[in-house]
Amino acid sequence: GQSLEQPSEVTAVEGAIVQINCTYQTSGFYGLSWYQQHDGGAPTFLSYNALDGLEETGRFSSFLSRSDSYGYLLLQELQMKDSASYFCAVRGQRDSSYTLIFGSGTRLLVRP
Amino acid sequence: ETGVTQTPRHLVMGMTNKKSLKCEQHLGHNAMYWYKQSAKKPLELMFVYNFKEQTENNSVPSRFSPECPNSSHLFLHLHTLQPEDSALYLCASSQDRGQGASGYTFGSGTRLTVV
Numbered sequence: 453g454q455s456l457e458q459p460s461e462v463t464a465v466e467g468a469i470v471q472i473n474c475t476y477q478t479s480g481f482y483g484l485s486w487y488q489q490h491d492g493g494a495p496t497f498l499s500y501n502a503l504d505g506l507e508e509t510g511r512f513s514s515f516l517s518r519s520d521s522y523g524y525l526l527l528q529e530l531q532m533k534d535s536a537s538y539f540c541a542v543r544g545q546r547d548s549s550y551t552l553i554f555g556s557g558t559r560l561l562v563r564p
Numbered sequence: 565e566t567g568v569t570q571t572p573r574h575l576v577m578g579m580t581n582k583k584s585l586k587c588e589q590h591l592g593h594n595a596m597y598w599y600k601q602s603a604k605k606p607l608e609l610m611f612v613y614n615f616k617e618q619t620e621n622n623s624v625p626s627r628f629s630p631e632c633p634n635s636s637h638l639f640l641h642l643h644t645l646q647p648e649d650s651a652l653y654l655c656a657s658s659q660d661r662g663q664g665a666s667g668y669t670f671g672s673g674t675r676l677t678v679v
Contacts, residue, residue, distance in 0.1 A: 460604070485667055494566050495607075495654070497667030539607070551597070551620060552668060554607040 454478045456540055456555035463561045464530055472525045472558045474540035482543040484516050484523045485552065490536045498525070498538075527560070535562045567591045570655050570671035578679055579645060585674045587638040587655030593669070594659060596638045598630060601652040601673070613638060645678045652676070 456476045464470040476484065483502040489495040501507055501516035501523060513526040527534055537557040568589045577583050587596065598610040612620035613632040627649075629641040638655055652675050656668040 456606075487667070487670075492672075494568070494670040494672045495656075495668075496566070496670070500667060551609055551612055553609070556604065556606045 454542065454553050456542065456553065458538075458540055458555045458558045460556065461559045461561070463563060465563050466530055466532060468530050469526065469528050470530060470560065472527075472538050472540075472560070474523050474525075474555060476521050476523075476540070476542050476555075478521075478542050478553075481518060484514075485541045486514055486525045487539045487541060487554075488536050489539065489557070495539060530562050532562050532564070535560055566669050566671060568655055568657055568669050568671035570653075570674050572674060573672065574675045574677075576677045576679060577642070577645065579647070581645075582641070582643040584642065585640040585653055585655075585676075587640075587671055589636055589655075589657040589669070589671075591657060591669060592659070593657035594635055595657060596632060596635070597656045597658075597668070598638070598640055599654040599656065599670075601654055607654065611640075642676075645676075647678050650676055650678045 458474045483500055485500045486498040487495040488498050499507055499514040501514050504516055504518055506513055506515045511528045516523040537559050539554045539557045541552040541554045571586045595614045597612050600608045600610055609622045610624045611630040616632050616635055627644050631639040652673045654673045655671045658668045
């Protein structure tokens with residue numbers, strides 16, 4: 453089967469840097485994605501890593517190590533609006549279907 | 565607005581009622597999905613449609629019945645639900661495999677409460 457593990461909650465102060473880790477188990481690997489969801493809102497796509505290394509998009513970066521089945525989302529210069537839940541996701545096992553399997557999410561609280 | 569619209573935003577229904585959730589996208593995507601989101605649990609995949617054809621039913625009880633009349637519209641018909649079915653129901657769409665630069669586009673969901 454497939455599973456993803458990420459911390460349930462992380463707290464950080466405004467202006468700081470925070471890293472949200474994700475470890476996964478999958479029978480086939482097609483890349484790791486990250487999504488952000490504010491309370492009452494829709495999950496929104498943040499980033500995708502298919503190959504090892506760091507992908508940077510503004511204040512957010514995402515890292516992947518396929519040999520370690522591990523990735524992380526790095527948020528820099530934290531702002532209050534970054535308080536949200538963050539989900540890592542991998543594509544489903546069945547190649548014929550276009551499905552994503554999600555982790556339980558990490559709730560990030562940014563304090564002043 | 566994300567480009568995926570779900571209605572209604574909130575729904576309260578009794579266990580004997582029949583209701584339908586609606587999802588609409590005009591992004592030109594060819595795959596649509598229903599996910600269930602319960603408190604402190606991962607998003608659970610329910611159904612997948614690719615080019616209007618159902619390609620996956622993730623062991624969902626028959627009291628949930630999906631319908632995809634065209635690649636832009638997706639429905640979830642509900643009947644004789646249980647209180648444990650109360651959750652946020654999310655619709656999503658994607659182009660091709662939903663990985664890469666665009667990922668999935670989600671709607672804001674329907675908050676369902678079964679009483």
